[in-house]
Amino acid sequence: MTSKYKVLFLCRENSARSIIAEALLRELADQRFEVFSAGSEPAARVHALAIAQLRPGISDLGLLAPKSWLEFTGEWAPRMDLIVALDERVGEYHAPDFPGKPLFVQWDFADPLADGMTPDERARSFEKVFWQIVRRVTLFMELPRYTLPVVPAVTHSEPVAHERDIVCPG
Incomplete structure (x- = not known):
């Protein structure tokens, strides 16, 4: 049995960059990620220009809504x-503590x-940021760690590797 990697994108208003990243990762790799x-x-509400950028390629825009962290x-x-x-x-x-102490990374976009x-x-600006996020999400999906679904935890007697850093060029 396998499960999906759970990824949370954060942005202050959750109406543009984080919404775009959520929609793109869900659309491009839904079988491997819960986003x-x-x-x-x-x-x-989601910013109209974010919806305009996503409309041509995202199948379910109805899933997108700003939420509190x-x-x-x-x-x-x-x-x-x-x-x-x-x-x-x-x-x-600045972010609150999230359960389970997940890995935390920063992707900087204007x-x-x-x-x-x-x-x-x-x-x-929306168009430029959209394409920058497309590139970063695509590179992220191709990282070896994320090419296969998560495998449930093994018995406590086996060692567990921890990834300390994710570096995405771009």
């Missing part, structure tokens, strides 16, 4: 294998919702 996204200050901190919350922060403001030292952009600049 979530959340934020420290979730927006009321607190939904993933209780005893009842799913145990994540990996937390990926897409916003330095929700990095490891904020397409940053203040001071014209509508055209914002649209270009």
Whole structure:
């Protein structure tokens, strides 16, 4: 029996970058990953420009909604294998403790919702960030550790290897 790797993408508002990453990983490798996204200050809805970027290739946009990261901190919350922060403001030292002490990594992308952009600049920013996330998610899926589904824990007498760092070029 195998199970899926559980991945949580974090961003402050959970309306753009983390939503895009969640949707892409679910669409591209759903058979290997159970994917979530959340934020420290979730927006009321997914940003329209994020939906516009995803619409051509994502089969179920209805699954996407901003959520609080607190939904993933209780005893009842799913145990994540990996937390990926897409916003330095929700990095490891600002994020809450997640059950099971999952591996925590940071992927830095410009904020397409940053203040001071014209509508055209914002649209270009969303497109650029979208393609950067596509590239990073694709590279992540190809890492040897994530090419096969998780195998349940072995007996306590066998040694267990721990991955300390994930490095994705880009």
